Amino acid sequence: MGGVDRQKRRFVTLLGAIGLGSLAGCTGGTGGESESTPTPTPAEMADTRSEDGTGGEPEEAPPPGVSMEEFVHGPVPEVYRTARSQAGERRDPENLRTKEAVRFAEADESEYAGPGQNCGNCAEYIPDMNGDGFGACAKVEGYVDPEDWCTIWESIEEHEAEAGEGGE
Numbered sequence: 001m002g003g004v005d006r007q008k009r010r011f012v013t014l015l016g017a018i019g020l021g022s023l024a025g026c027t028g029g030t031g032g033e034s035e036s037t038p039t040p041t042p043a044e045m046a047d048t049r050s051e052d053g054t055g056g057e058p059e060e061a062p063p064p065g066v067s068m069e070e071f072v073h074g075p076v077p078e079v080y081r082t083a084r085s086q087a088g089e090r091r092d093p094e095n096l097r098t099k100e101a102v103r104f105a106e107a108d109e110s111e112y113a114g115p116g117q118n119c120g121n122c123a124e125y126i127p128d129m130n131g132d133g134f135g136a137c138a139k140v141e142g143y144v145d146p147e148d149w150c151t152i153w154e155s156i157e158e159h160e161a162e163a164g165e166g167g168e
C-alpha cells in the first residue's frame with residue numbers, strides 16, 4: 001500500500017504539471033517553455049509542484065510498463081476498457097472526462113472531497129483487476145486508485161436508487 005500511496009501523491013503532482021504543461025504555450029505558464037510541450041518526464045515531474053499546493057512528495061512512477069501519459073490519460077489496460085463499474089455502469093472509452101476537468105486528486109489531499117468519499121466507494125469505480133493497485137473509472141480517463149476522488153463522485157446507493165427509478 002505504501003507504494004501505491006506514494007504513486008498517488010506523485011500523480012497529484014504530475015496532474016498539475018501536465019495541465020500546466022499543456023497550457024504553457026497559451027498562457028506563458030511558469031516554466032518559460034514556449035514551444036509545444038510534451039508530457040513531462042518523471043524526472044521533470046519531481047521538480048514541479050501543482051499550484052494548489054498538493055504536490056511536494058518525491059516522485060513515483062506509474063505501474064511498470066505504463067507511461068505517464070497512459071497513467072493520466074489512458075488508454076487503460078484492455079480488461080478495463082469497457083468493463084462495468086462496481087455499481088454496474090458500463091465504461092465507454094469514447095466518452096470519458098479528463099482528470100483535470102473533474103479535479104481528480106487524492107481524496108485525503110483534495111479540499112473538495114466530502115468526508116469518507118473516495119473512488120473506492122464511488123459508483124463509477126472499476127476495482128483493480130490486474131494486481132497493479134489501480135483500477136479505472138466508468139466516467140474518467142486513465143488509471144484510478146481507490147483512494148483518489150473527483151467532483152463527479154456518486155455513492156453506490158444513490159446510483160442504484162436512480163437505476164431503480166429508471167425501471168431496471
Ligand code: SF4
Nearest residue numbers: 119122124125137150
Ligand atoms: S470519484 Fe470520480 S474518478 Fe473516482 S471512481 Fe468516482 S467518478 Fe471515477
